[in-house]
Amino acid sequence: METFPEKGRSWQHGASRAHRRPARPERGGAVAATIKDVAASAGVGIATVSRVFSGTGAVSAATRERVLAAARDLHYRPSAVGRSLKTRRTGGLGLAVPDATDPFCADLIGGVLDCARTLGQHVLLDATLGDPAREAEIADRFAEQRVDGVIAVPSGTGDPWEGFPRAGVPLVFAGRVPSCRTWTGRAPAVLADDAAGIRSAVEYLVGLGHRRVGFLGAPAPGTPPDVREDAFRAALTALGVPVEEDLVARARPTRDSAYAAAAGLLQRRSDLTAVLASGHLPGEAAVLVARELDLRVPADLSIAMVDDVAWAELCDPPLTAVSRPARDLGYRACELAARGGVRRGPSGPVLLPTELVVRGSCGPAPSRRARH
Template identity: 55%
Template sequence: MEKRATIKDVAEAAGVGVATVSRVLSGGSASPSTRERVLAVAAQLDYRPSALGRNLRQRRTGGIGLLVPDLTDTFYAQLSEGVLACARAAGEPVVVGSTGGDPEQEAELVGMLLEQSVDRLIAVPTGGADTWAPALKAGMTVVFADRLPAEAAPDEPDAFTDLLLLDGLAAPPPAPRPLDAPAVLADDRAGVRTAVRYLRGLGHRRIAFLGGPGHERRAGAFREAVGAPVDEELVVFATGSRDSAYAAASGLFQSRPDLTAVVAGGNVLGEAAVLAARELDLRVPRDVSLVMYDDVPWAELCSPPLTVIAQPGRDMGYRAAELVLRGGPRRARSVTLPTELIVRGSCGPRRT
């Protein structure tokens, strides 16, 4: 039996990424030449989402998909454990995938889940809204956790619907805006604001924020908390890797020796800040105070133990699984969970 063409086959033959194929087939943004090439290759390879169409037509459930950027990250491991606990109680299987913080890999995994008839998905998104349009337009129940994808581009003609019609299948209902999917988030604004107020109470004025992918909301909360004018040199972003986090932390300490405190946007960034400070002979908290977003086991084992903004990772995963299992035609409401500032030994008064 001849093997059915996949979305990856179309991407390779057209000389574009999987995310581009997804955007074209879902009616997202693409240049006219790219759109024409992708559709021509899809027709040539006879790529049609028949498996997806059968799944929608028969209303068949294929378990729950779970996509996170990094399974070795302690917070995402906690979130995954919450999802698995809820799914286990409901008797549902879970397919777990790691996107590596790569939008192209994320789009490929979403496409694979669709082809495998997985019709419910929990994701910590890496890509923008265009990455998620195919899943939402296909009728997949999606719940975002920890963060939201970037805003969608303006809608364009829907080529995905045309392919369904060519395949003799009913077109899916009009898609919601990708950001209309429910999400389970921590109260980043309150958490960061509390941390900045605590540091200001200790006399710190030159406070930096060290962020990574998906930390735009936390960076916004930081800017709001420190107030205008914001010294943008003290707002630094790294990519998702540990090497990048270390380079960003080290560069920040060396370029701004006047800073006296740092808020790290996640546990990988907090780890990088601790290592960079140690390499540069900066004493915590005597030379620099440090607050880290995420309470992970090693935070208490540091010398001194780290002050953290704790968010309930396991609860976040459990609630996301509850929402995705609820599904149905009535859109579930998003959930915001509280954060807590846990004061330990990594912060001290600013020294003159």
Template identity: 55%
Template sequence: MSGPVQRRITIKEVAEAAGVGVATVSRVLSGGSASAETREKVLAAAARLDYRPSALGRNLRRQRTGGIGLLVPDITDSFYARLTDGVLSCARSYGEPVTVGVTGDDPEREAELIGTLIEQSMDRLISVPSGDGEMWAPALRAGLNVVFADRRVRADVPSVVPDDRAGVLTAVEYLAGLGHRKIAYLGRHGQSQRVAAFTAAIASLGLPADRDLVVHARSSRDSAYAAAAGLLQHRPDVTAVIAGGNVLGEAAVLAARELDVRIPRDVSLIMFDDVPWAELCSPPLTVIAQPAQDIGYRAAELVLRQGRRPPTVTLPTKLVVRASCGPKVSLPRR
């Protein structure tokens, strides 16, 4: 390949070049006290040699690692990509590296990734938790500094979540206002908060309760499609569906098209999470916008600023009306 690799230069060499001891170099570089003269010499030598302190050495001694870990179910999902972007954006301003892992919503894989992170002596972790709260006990006992994003599965861990309750309520109210009574929720594994909010909203508006009106999919696109198609096929009486995420919404549109049910004439659709293509879709999708990037950013702030950590911060959602919802048809479809 190219020329000879040059060995990394250490604090010792800087000390030698500056004619001082290693302790002094360390002190100067980390803002400790030193005379103006020595400071000058050290800084000059460090700059001349292009010295970069080894994070390995520092972290080993300090017994803590700077970086932060991030665990998301699926980086391919626009929502989590934006969340990740928020985390990276905040971390960059602190100069902290971020190690990302994909859990696929599988608690086992999540546990495995947490193990890897602990091995790296990462002590700060942001996670969109896949399993229930209990599996986090060992990690917390190990001194890991955890913040949950998007989902909240333990009360004793700071969390940054969208306002699911308000979002769902807004969606249901909007649909009910259009005359819909049989409204289905097409959800993703691990959205217990939102499902609870959904059934509560249904109840509060006096709509008929029906356990079968909430359908769950695993986190793959195939599973989402199967769930959507199943719902549309087996329940011709539902006239409106709320999709709990952008891949669910995508699946719903695809399935509807395949089964020749028209949106919004036959069924109305509201999708959680506003994505760029929602406007491009035919028809343009009415959505509940979620501040994905903000969620990530705030979570990163929380995990980086060690100080007093509020238990939960809830970020607002917003209904964006486009063209995928219409008034209820007088006759059930099919």
């Protein structure tokens, strides 16, 4: 079939000018297809193509499929830059966690990324490292980048994030809320049911005969009790077991602080028979200190903790743990942020169930005697 050159292109002789198919972009630097090329290939107007990719306006199913088929054939991708200039948004979600290497946070991040991928969103990730000043900088950066929504695992009061709802940007807290004594629910949250998890662990330990149960990793001195400490106290009280203040060990969320708190607790209370750690850092510290003090687990000391991280099952003996659904928390938080932070159903945080995973680190309480 004859071809005739026309301004650098070759066209099949006799092809309809209105429905001719632009050349497919080749790898190696050729000009990419434009929205005009897609419209010409699908035999529709540019406005129709725009409605298909923006998801706005009425387009029939047949027309939509024709446009998408043409876009696939031409390897067309909508311009994120153009879309952001028009909407004044980047089309992405901001995600702030305390530590991206932390096992719980890593699973939560995985859940956010899974959800974002299905929604066609990209995620801007940063770590606060538990530093309020750094958290404020990250919040400012997300605001400057005009993200479409924010998912935050707050480190403190949550003040750095308050401007987003006022600016009409969806904000969702995940895993925990800002200092629960001051948080007023101004932003939605997706949380694990920590209170139920702590209650199940306390009931299990008391059921094994333990009456001197330590709580390791309560919020540092000068900060209000959190949900886990409140639940620990309430569970013991409900079971008729006195709450001894000397058995509540406080620590900051660092390995050094957790270790110091565990060492102080186990050395000053030789009559302690069980420890419930509020997270995997104090749980790790309890295991290390017990080993250094030559305490047999569970013969001398039973240990349970919140967060069923991978190493818990590898301990000798494996650790009993409250499993929190980190990946599901991230996925649900991303869904909520992507639909504008509007929660369907009853108000209040979205609570996901926890599960007590019983392993070999807990046993019957030893006889009432001081350890040597």
